[in-house]
Amino acid sequence: MKKTATLLLAGSLLVGASSSVFAADTNDLAPLGDYTPKLINQPTTITGASGDEKVWKFLDKQKRTLVSDGAESQDVKDLFEITKRQADSKTGTDHYRLNQVYQGIPVYGAEQTLHFDKSGNVSLYMGKVVNDLSDKLGAPEAAAPEQKVTEDVYADVKETAVSDTYNLVTPEISASEAISIAQKDAASKVGTLGEAQIAPSAKLYIYAPEGKEARLAYVTEVNVLEPAPVRTRYFVDAKDGSVLFQYDLIEHATGTGKGVLGDTKTFTVGTSGSRYVLTDTTRGNGIQTYTAANRTSLPGTTVSSTSTTFNDPAAVDAHAYAARVYDFYKSNFGRNSIDGRGMAIRSTAHYSTNYNNAFWNGSQMVYGDGDGTTFIPLSGDLDVIGHELTHGVTENTANLEYYGQSGALNESISDMFGNTIEGKNWMIGDAIYTPRVSGDALRYMDNPEKGDQPSRMDDFVNTSADNGGVHTNSGIPNKSFYLLAQGGTFDGVSVTGIGRSQAIQIVYRALNYYLTSTSDFSDYRSAMIQASTDLYGANSAQTTAVKNSLSAVGIL
The missing domain is CATH 3.10.450 (Nuclear Transport Factor 2; Chain: A,)
Incomplete structure (x- = not known):
């Protein structure tokens, strides 16, 4: 039976949040846009x-x-x-x-x-x-000239409307000011901010949340490790500098040498002077593995050894499993690393002390050692590493928002890939979660309820916690993927399984070509059907299985 873990996930508790349940098609992306x-x-x-x-x-x-x-x-x-x-x-x-x-x-x-x-x-x-943007922005309209209105008067009205519209889309603060506003807000919550992990930038958008006036806004991120890991997206009003909306992006995982579980691995290393280092230059622009030595500075120092034998199990697994994930994407989809252009994969083991987390911070992977009770070193489970690195792939393809149904899809797709890369069972995080309890895991794709997740749309959880339930409602597409790959009958719908290999091909194509940042579960259905049609045909057994697996869980 799954236990409650006191692990912060994207700013809220993994389990235990009070939520209501609904089975309706409300816009759970309302804070992001009136789509x-x-x-x-x-x-x-x-x-x-x-x-x-x-x-x-x-x-x-x-x-x-x-x-x-x-x-x-x-x-x-x-x-x-x-x-x-x-x-x-x-x-x-x-x-x-x-x-x-x-x-x-x-x-x-x-x-x-x-x-x-x-x-x-x-x-x-x-x-x-977003429909009716002019109305949402309060843009003036120049009425067509009536018979008794001279063309000169109409021209003046039209010129005024154009001028007012220009003012609507002209910022009154700079991008650097917006960045500073976001940083000050973050600092007010966590304390003085350390060095940014990604150079700060701000882009101008029309931000049109549901039920509110659309605004000209800068979108920027605060991404630091000190005094605590923070990756928060901010929407800053480009006129008055107010913070319109913000939400957390940082992905806290819920979690030759010997790995964490004592198994011996072989992997590619490099040399630096007279020492061997965990650097692999044979894949893309490299796989580099560091140790933070239980501190919080990234990336830390490159893991090294006086011989080709490495005695750091957490670093060994981080390095070897990063190569496994790279190879999976390359051999199955021809994808050259996370961004498709050979991006170097950097991993840091031994982050902080007793740290029950692993996360992708937008530029690299970070693994804590766990506290020995809730987790052992989080780099010790291939499906966790596959899950986390897939967040990087998602950022570079559909870039699914980490909020509401889009965020649940983001989480679920990472589970799908992590589980497929490992391919041994239908659990997520079972190798590193609660070492003193056998047989449990963070999530169960075949039986999401065992991990306190819904498996059908009738039980969809409507909550403001956990970025709109991203770690909760991911159980629904997870169950659909299980049915697609494994087959079975669920809620009276029979599905003939097509195997993990073909199922993940369809998911990858949907992610790479069809889904957008604000795609919801319904969009996911359309994307999966079209992706399967592309690969196998509209009337194929695979496309039929896709439709049935989604219908079984109520994704219509």
Whole structure:
């Protein structure tokens, strides 16, 4: 039976939070945006265009149904921007990522993906937009001239409206000021901030939360290790400098040489002078493993030995398992490291003292040694390392928001990959959690209720804790993935399993091409069905299994 762990996860307790349960389609991303889902899954023929022009031609044809904001009178290039282009040589398909814009400024989270089949026709458009942005921003409108109003008067009115609109999208504080405001707010909570782990930056967005006036805002992050690990995303009003919204991003894991469990491993090392070091230059831009020596400075010092035998089990596992994860992504998807461009994988073991955490901080992995009761060294479980490094992959693909259903998908997809990479059972964290209790784990993909998670949408937990239940409601897509891979009957729906290998191929394609930062469970269904259709065909056993596995848990 799972016990309550006093482990902070993204700013709230893993278990024990008081929550209500609902089975409704409320917008759990309301603090991030007043999003309207958009889905066009009927094949659409596009003729006489290629490259980006086919994107604009499709959007122009559909703009009245996509953005109800006087769209018929606007150039579609003033409503959307192309943010990424991907060509899949395996299937001959093209994939685009788009962002809604207003007066040239991106709308936060209003992202879509657009997909063309090998004939150049649209196969799927999906994502979210924010409707009526002018109204939400309080933008003035220039009325059309009436008969008794002179053209000169109308021109003056129109010029005034344009000027006022310009003022709406002109910041009155600088990006550096926004960064300073966020840092001061964080410092007021945790104390004087240490060195930033990623150089601070701030980007200008239109921020349009549900039920509130849209605002021009800078989005920035505070990412430090001292006096405590902090990675918080801030939305700072670009007019008056107030903090509009904030939430935690840091991912606290819930957790030759011998590893933590006493097993002997072989791995690639390098040399530095007369010593051997845990540096592998054969994979991407390298795998580098450090020790913090129970302090909190990162990355620490490179782990070294006088011989090719290393006697630091936690560092051995961090190094060897990072290579396993790299190899999994490379051999199965042709992906060169976390970012797809060979990003160096840095890991630090022995962070702090009795530290019951492991986390991806946006640039590297960090592992605590545990307190010996709740956890042993967290680098000792391959599925935990696979889970954490997959957060890095997600940041570099769909970039799922770590909030609400998007955050639950973020967590679940990390569980799917971590569990598949290890491939020995359907538990997460079982090797390093509660060493004095056998058979338990942090999460159970085959039986989420055993870990205090729901496994069906009827039991979806509506809560403001845990960033909107990201570690709770991840049990629902986890159960669906288990059914897809393993098969079985759940809630009266029978699923013929297709195995982990094919199931994870579908998930990866959905993550890489179809999902956006604010995708919810319904979007996940559309993405999975289309990804399976791409790989195996619309009428294949695999696509049928995808539909049934999602229907079984109520993701419709």
